[in-house]
Amino acid sequence: MTVSVPLVVILGAVVLIAWRYMGLRAWHILVCLLFGFFLAATSAAPEIRHLVATVVGYLSSR
Numbered sequence: 001m002t003v004s005v006p007l008v009v010i011l012g013a014v015v016l017i018a019w020r021y022m023g024l025r026a027w028h029i030l031v032c033l034l035f036g037f038f039l040a041a042t043s044a045a046p047e048i049r050h051l052v053a054t055v056v057g058y059l060s061s062r
Contacts, residue, residue: 007056015029015032
């Protein structure tokens, strides 16, 4: 997927904004990172990757 780096940057910015302005704690960020890491190792990862690619493709074609 060619949009992975910009998508990571956007998600990182969202996390930074949530951390600074919405009261997100450091342990919340750690739990989310661990969840994403372990989710990527499951059999659901290809379906999630396909769903994200489809949504990004739809949004970029508009």
